[in-house]
Amino acid sequence: MPNIIVFTSGKGGVGKSTLVANIGTAIALYHKKVVIIDMDIGLRNLDMIVGLERKIKANIVDLTKGLCSLKDALVYDARTKNKLALIAASQSDFKKDINLFKFRAVLSDLETMFDYILIDSPAGIEEGFNKSIYYAKKAMVVVNPEISSIRDADRVLALLENHRIKKEISLIINRYRKELKKKRYYIPSDEIIELLGAPCIGVISEDERVLRQNNSGIPFVYQSNLQISTEIKEIAETIIGKKKNRITKKNQTKSLWDKMKKDSS
Amino acid sequence: MSSKLSNRLKSILDEDRKVLSKNSERDLKKKLADIMSSYFSIDKRKVRINIVKTNYQSEYKLTADMPIKKSALDKEK
Numbered sequence: 001m002p003n004i005i006v007f008t009s010g011k012g013g014v015g016k017s018t019l020v021a022n023i024g025t026a027i028a029l030y031h032k033k034v035v036i037i038d039m040d041i042g043l044r045n046l047d048m049i050v051g052l053e054r055k056i057k058a059n060i061v062d063l064t065k066g067l068c069s070l071k072d073a074l075v076y077d078a079r080t081k082n083k084l085a086l087i088a089a090s091q092s093d094f095k096k097d098i099n100l101f102k103f104r105a106v107l108s109d110l111e112t113m114f115d116y117i118l119i120d121s122p123a124g125i126e127e128g129f130n131k132s133i134y135y136a137k138k139a140m141v142v143v144n145p146e147i148s149s150i151r152d153a154d155r156v157l158a159l160l161e162n163h164r165i166k167k168e169i170s171l172i173i174n175r176y177r178k179e180l181k182k183k184r185y186y187i188p189s190d191e192i193i194e195l196l197g198a199p200c201i202g203v204i205s206e207d208e209r210v211l212r213q214n215n216s217g218i219p220f221v222y223q224s225n226l227q228i229s230t231e232i233k234e235i236a237e238t239i240i241g242k243k244k245n246r247i248t249k250k251n252q253t254k255s256l257w258d259k260m261k262k263d264s265s
Numbered sequence: 266m267s268s269k270l271s272n273r274l275k276s277i278l279d280e281d282r283k284v285l286s287k288n289s290e291r292d293l294k295k296k297l298a299d300i301m302s303s304y305f306s307i308d309k310r311k312v313r314i315n316i317v318k319t320n321y322q323s324e325y326k327l328t329a330d331m332p333i334k335k336s337a338l339d340k341e342k
């Protein structure tokens with residue numbers, strides 16, 4: 001399952017859903033078929049960010065429970081010539097209501113239909129997170145330039161690195177304010193990459209228009225004049241292999257135990 | 266970024282990681298003891314594992330110390 005990519009973070013509210021909506025849209029605008037799945041069961045949001053909330057008839061829980069067909073659960077975005085599809089989360093169920101094996105079967109079906117599957121993980125490192133990351137072959141860890149977010153990202157990185165299904169892991173630094181880079185209280189992006197010891201696929205600036213676009217249901221990436229749109233498109237290009245990732249991995253200060261551990265790839 | 270902030274962040278992550286690698290050490294110890302105990306009567310509580318430097322060229326080896334229960338040896342006699 002090479003093109004199943006989970007967006008996760010540990011800490012909540014760092015921009016996972018915003019990034020899934022915009023990167024998903026950007027990939028679709030490159031004429032690739034992509035499905036975005038909201039795994040935040042009980043707290044569904046992704047449908048609103050992409051402005052598809054009114055079209056939803058069924059959700060991922062219905063699907064894994066066999067209560068509806070894939071056709072019922074997939075909602076297509078006409079603005080992308082139906083290249084982008086969404087499977088919404090359920091608003092009334094709980095994380096436990098997804099059966100991991102059934103979820104796997106759904107992913108297998110989706111793989112035959114789409115080039116990319118992007119999973120929007122809930123915050124935290126519990127059940128919803130575990131199910132979201134389980135079958136992903138790539139993981140994007142979203143982090144804000146704040147110590148609480150960095151600490152949680154470090155915890156999530158360790159969980160992803162030790163997962164039984166090997167994952168290619170990248171960081172996305174979101175809500176970055178370049179103008180503060182030199183401030184004593186600010187953590188510059190290169191420091192975040194160095195500290196977390198994972199490759200970074202992109203840095204997205206802080207921009208108040210994100211809020212405006214999220215509220216309007218039109219992903220900001222449609223506004224091609226924005227700096228953040230360019231930043232999103234660069235990540236999309238890296239994902240679809242149009243572009244080599246420029247930001248490289250820095251050395252991680254690992255413990256002796258971790259250094260000695262065999263790489264099980 | 267001030268060096269104070271940088272040091273604070275580094276020490277937070279170092280502390281967290283220490284706890285995590287302690288967990289993986291515990292996990293390995295448990296797995297090794299579980300495997301060995303299907304061959305020997307291992308005293309699981311006394312299992313020690315370690316990574317030690319073997320020579321000046323910084324080569325390392327993993328050592329495992331797994332005491333066999335005295336009762337098991339007595340039975341043999």
Ligand SMILES: Nc1ncnc2c1ncn2[C@@H]1O[C@H](COP(=O)(O)OP(=O)(O)OP(=O)(O)O)[C@@H](O)[C@H]1O
Pocket residue numbers: 009011012013014015016017018019040045121122123174175176204205206207208210211214228
């Ligand atoms: N680059 C950005 N610039 C400004 N605001 C942003 C940016 N990215 C996200 N936001 C804002 O941050 C808030 C949280 O975003 P979002 O809901 O995408 O986060 P999340 O990680 O999915 O949250 P949760 O953990 O609750 O699922 C939103 O109000 C969004 O508008």
Ligand SMILES: [Mg+2]
Pocket residue numbers: 016017018040045120121122
């Ligand atoms: Mg979200």
